[in-house]
Amino acid sequence: MLDGGDEELKDTMRNSKPVKRFIVIDKTVHELYGSKVSQYFDERGVIYKILPLTTTEENKSMELVTKILEEVHHLGIDRRSEPIIALGGGVCLDVVGLAASLYRRRTPYIRVPTTLLSYVDASVGAKTGVNFAGGKNKLGSYVPPVATFLDSSFFQTLPLRQISNGFAEMLKMALMKHLGLFELLEVNGSKLLHAKLQPSKTCSGSEMEDSTAASMRIAIETMLEELAPNLWEDDLDRLVDFGHLISPELEMKVLPALLHGEAVNIDMSFMVYVAQQKGLLTKDEKDRIIQCMLGLELPVWHQECSLALVQKSLRERLKHSAGSVRMPLPTGLGRAEIFHDMIADDVICQAFQKWTEELSSFGNK
């Protein structure tokens, strides 16, 4: 994209004259790609300001939003024709999205995700947000970007742990909706992980190149199928909530020990045991899912994910989901249903016991 191959990004700059852009960039991404970004805009004669920011889960807060807003205000952009550009991982995209949605009540913004997680998940949908009062994404808005530009070559500089992290959200979609994606991750997951989803580096044959492209395409398509008809979340029955019932509480409790996708995976791993306990999954299906997670080098258990935390999270869920727990659970490989009634406490307790017996040896990450 930064080599100038992206016509659409150029088009968004042709529409206004003189072209002015405000770019918020994750600090690490700036260190790695900052000079290329400057060169890109210099070559096109754009007036621009780049704001590098440390965007981490710990400082994903209103202070960061205010900081961005002060700089936007100082530069003085036209809210009708000069979109703010966010270049970074999910934290950067969420914070910039919220700032843009607040500035003069709604200023357009563009997402350029640079992590796998933000590429397959935070790039899609309308949600923006920051953490507040110890709660994950407790403040936010539903304002979609005017465009999202996808370039997987950014993954080359990501540590492997960050790639695993992104695979968790891909696996979520596989488990909820797509047997083919699950089988692809089951068979090729480890290779795709170590090749950082770069087509040319996976292997000499075209088969792996297809797996790379197919895995990301299916993950995004299935995500879009779920999010697009329900952008404002009027329908609270959401398959994409799988892995997100216990994980917010866990992620915030152990911050910064677990990455977002890692916490999501621990939640999914436990829920797979709940599904087996309810007779929705066979032992063989449960084992295949856990093996797939391990192949993707994702954590499947965490000592801070206690039975008390699980029960508290489910009670919270009930409180905030209009009196129904709305729990997505796999009912086979690649298919799922939403369960409205609170799962019986003995099912949760037995699943928890089995989960801990079988997986605690995999320990904490």
Ligand SMILES: NC(=O)c1ccc[n+]([C@@H]2O[C@H](COP(=O)([O-])OP(=O)(O)OC[C@H]3O[C@@H](n4cnc5c(N)ncnc54)[C@H](O)[C@@H]3O)[C@@H](O)[C@H]2O)c1
């Ligand atoms: N809005 C949504 O719909 C949505 C969906 C999913 C997740 N999220 C949010 O996304 C956040 C997680 O996003 P994330 O996993 O991208 O984390 P992140 O934004 O914290 O980025 C992870 C790390 O990778 C670094 N980094 C980013 N790009 C890089 C690159 N190309 N090379 C090297 N290092 C790079 C960053 O500096 C950071 O240290 C969470 O806060 C979550 O709530 C939002």
